Amino acid sequence: MDSSYLFDPEHWDPGAAGSIPQLLLSHLGYSALALLFGTLIALPVGLFIGHTGRGSFLAINAGNAGRSLPTLGLLMLMVTLLGLGLTPVLIALTVLVIPPVLTSTYAGMRSLDASVVDAARGMGMRPSQVLLRVEFPMALPVLMGGFRSAALQVIATATVAAAVGLGGLGRLLIDGLALNDYSRVLAGAVVVAALAIVLDLLLGLIQRSIVSPGLTGRAVRTRRAAPAP
Amino acid sequence: MSRSHSAGATFAAVTALALALTGCGADSDPLDDSGSDGGSSSSIAIGSANFPESELLAEIYAQALEAEGLEVERSFNIGARELYLQALQDGSIDLLPEYNGALLSALTEGGAPEGVSSPDDVYEALQDVLPEGTEVLEQSDAEDKDTLTVTQETADEYGLETIADLVPVADQLVIGAGPEWAERYQGLPGLKEVYGLEFKEFRPLDAGGPLTIGALLDGTIDVGNVFSTDSAIKVNDLVVLEDPEELYLAENILPLIRSEKVDETVTEALNAVSAALTTENLTEYLARIQVDKEDTATVAEAFLSDTGLV
Amino acid sequence: MIDYLQRNQELVLEALGEHVVLALLPVLIGIVVSLPLGYLGVRFPRLYQPMVNVCGILYSIPSLALFVILPVVIGTKVLSPVNIVVALSIYTVALLARTVADGLRSVDRTLTDAATAMGYRRIRRLFGVELPLALPVVLAGLRVATVSNISLVSVGALIGVGGLGALFTRGFQLFYAEPIIVGVLLSVLLAGIADLLIVLVQRALTPWARLSAGRV
Structure with a gap:
């Protein structure tokens, strides 16, 4: 395995066009936008379904249905229909974000102890207060799990942007492939995987800091984690 | 969940996983032979680059050879020259349509030698640089630069x-x-x-x-x-834009093939295709794919029957 | 679209067939490799967390990179379908090994103790009691792995081996939506059928699940 591309300082010069830091930046840009849009769409829908119980069929099945959409096909279709640019890439990646966030929001809401919600109502909370001050914070651990897996998936998949002429770390893969330069492909794989791992650790830290300690088992350690639905 | 487990345990897990994966790689080898990977000596694996014209030419070769009763496998849309030449050399494919000048440039360090620009010069120069075990058959008049x-x-x-x-x-x-x-x-x-x-x-x-x-x-x-x-x-x-310095040499289309697959039938069939191809008819048939969205196999079939080859 | 399908029936069917093999073979390989790995993760609890970490790393390697790098690592030819099969097997294992371990860990201790008391030895207890009880969790993971494999195969089209993905690149090169739509729909349909089959298998294998208040 030839790692010369990865360790060549020339490829780490932030000022050079197409250098690894620049590609990293555009990669993060696509991923962050897709996560933002996806969450903005999926979170309210998931909260609504979880709160009201209406449309739960959609929420349960969205996960696997979304996963079954081939991102490359969707992307190429969008480019064919809409033309070049950032929009098709963002659509394809956003579609990837929605299912895990939607499903985990719903699952998080459903996993709540009904008696807690009843107690909140009994205390005279309005429905919106119940949702925002009880249900949402308590659903957060499961929701964050979904968000983290969405983030990982988007980071790995944002590489397809390069297949339709945009930037991102996929450039190292596509250009390496076109030039038959394995060292470059390897560099791409390593940087993407490292990015995913760092991001997952960061999101884990964020999760620890925003989830109420009463829920995480840091107060009372439970032996088994509940299996994912 | 603590992440404080010993490095030794991580190493053990990596090793176990690696072993398991190597194992499963070996297990799937027999599938390789029965699968569509080519390599059986009787059939000819035809490749193409990742653009429609290359695929059309490869399909024309394929149908021309099939008409002679030969068995072919199609492995189209591989990628750029840098990638498909490797596929040709490792035996993944046996034959593909090439462009003489671009091929010469790719195979010659620092570009094509000076003074080489006419189709015949290029063809001549190519003979010295072709990868071992491969050869080119007769080139056509059709050019795509x-x-x-x-x-x-x-x-x-x-x-x-x-x-x-x-x-x-x-x-x-x-x-x-x-x-x-x-x-x-x-x-x-x-x-x-x-x-x-x-x-x-x-x-x-x-x-x-x-x-x-x-x-x-x-x-x-x-x-x-x-x-x-x-x-x-x-x-x-x-x-x-015109190219007065002739950076882009003659780009005649020709079949690049592994020598072990060359015999009289193959040579005759492919040479007949090259003889029938012109820049004009290639452009015309390619437009049927690019503009009219006809599928490649149909257009290749039309080309072969219109030119009386099949 | 119907028109496109009629004109290209043979091509589409061939792509579909290749897609099925490239996607599902890794699922089978993945199951065979993951069961023992997952079991080891439970039998030796010190291995669990490292295993989860390694699986996470493997899962975060982009598929295109894995497809391209594998020939160098395992010595296959660049265009060999084996590359796709091995790459997707790795993803399947990365997903399933953890799921198997989680599934086995989710089995109620009192049940395994009861089995031990009835004279079940370790192996028989594993296959007779623990695995069947872990099945719902394992199969949930299998559904995820199968469906994502089916959608990942098409990425292989960027290197010329990608089942239905060939329809994507073909349509894209001609700026022609029809083949892409056909490919996407067939891929989704295939995933749906595979998913449904696993659900049916799960119902057949875990009849007790329907007796207690069942969540799918």
Whole structure:
């Protein structure tokens, strides 16, 4: 395995066009936008379904249905229909974000102890207060799990942007492939995987800091984690 | 969940996983033989590059050989030359359509030798540099050249007729081509060496495909690498810049094949195809795919029956 | 679209067939490799967390990179379908090994203790009691792995081996939506059928699940 591309300082010069830091930046840009849009769409829908119980069929099945959409096909279709640019890439990646966030929001809401919600109502909370001050914070651990897996998936998949002429770390893969330069492909794989791992650790830290300690088992350690639905 | 487990345990897990994966790789080997991987001596695996013309030519070869009762396997749309030549050398494919000048450039360090530009010169020069175990059959008159192409507006704005006209304005222009152009002699290195051209920016797109055409039309790039047979040139009224220094050599189409697959039947069938191909008819049949969206197999079939080959 | 399908029936069917093999073979390989790995993760609890970490790393390697790098690592030819099969097997294992371990860990201790008391030895207890009880969790993971495999195969089209993905690149090169739509729909349909089959298998294998208040 030839790692010369990865360790060549020339490829780490932030000022050079197409250098690894620049590609990293555009990669993060696509991923962050897709996560933002996806969450903005999926979170309210998931909260609504979880709160009201209406449309739960959609929420349960969205996960696997979304996963079954081939991102490359969707992307190429969008480019064919809409033309070049950032929009098709963002659509394809956003579609990837929605299912895990939607499903985990719903699952998080459903996993709540009904008696807690009843107690909140009994205390005279309005429905919106119940949702925002009880249900949402308590659903957060499961929701964050979904968000983290969405983030990982988007980071790995944002590489397809390069297949339709945009930037991102996929450039190292596509250009390496076109030039038959394995060292470059390897560099791409390593940087993407490292990015995913760092991001997952960061999101884990964020999760620890925003989830109420009463829920995480840091107060009372439970032996088994509940299996994912 | 603590992450404080010993490094030893992580190592053990990695090793176990690696062993398991190596094991499963070995297990799937027999499938390789029964699968569609080629390698059986009787059939000919035909490859193509990742653009429609190459696929059309490969399909024409395939049908011409099938008409002779030979068994073929299609492995189209592999990628750029840098990749498919490796596939040819490792035996993944046996035959594919090539362009004599581009092939010569790719196989010669620092580009084609000086003074070589006519089709016959190129063909002659090729014989010395072909990868071991491969050969080329007779070349056709049909040519498809790499070009630098601009929109009519860009041509008017900067007064562009030839590639040399780009020199004074290149630092304001963005060029787009397949990623391989960054390092290929007939790409940026050759443009710099032969014409002294250095563009403001290089955008890696595709091999004269929809990305390049699209980016050219929407102004993302100013200069694009478009193939001379591409219908998009006519449809979009594009301007092909002349190449006075002959960076782009003769680009006649010819079959590149592994020698072990060459016999009289194969040679005759493919030479007949080469004899029938012209730049005009290639452009015309390619337009049926690019403009009329007919499928490749149908167009190849039409070509072979219209030219009386099958 | 119907028109496109009629004209290209043979091509589409061939792509579909290749897609099925490239996607499902890794699922089978993945199951065979993951069961023992997952079991080891439970039998030796110190291995669990490292295993989860390694699986996470493997899962975060982009598929295109894995497809391209594998020939160098395992010595296959660049265009060999084996590359796709091995790459997707790795993803399947990365997903399933953890799921198997989680599934086995989710089995109620009192049940395994009861089995031990009835004289079940370790192996028989594993296959007779623990695995069947872990099945719902394992099969949930299998559904995820199968469906994502089916959608990942098409990425292989960027290197010329990608089942239905060939329809994507073909349509894309011609700026022609029909083949892409056909490819996407067939891929989704295939995933749906595979998913449904696993659900049916799960119902057949875990009849007790329907007796207690069942969540799918």
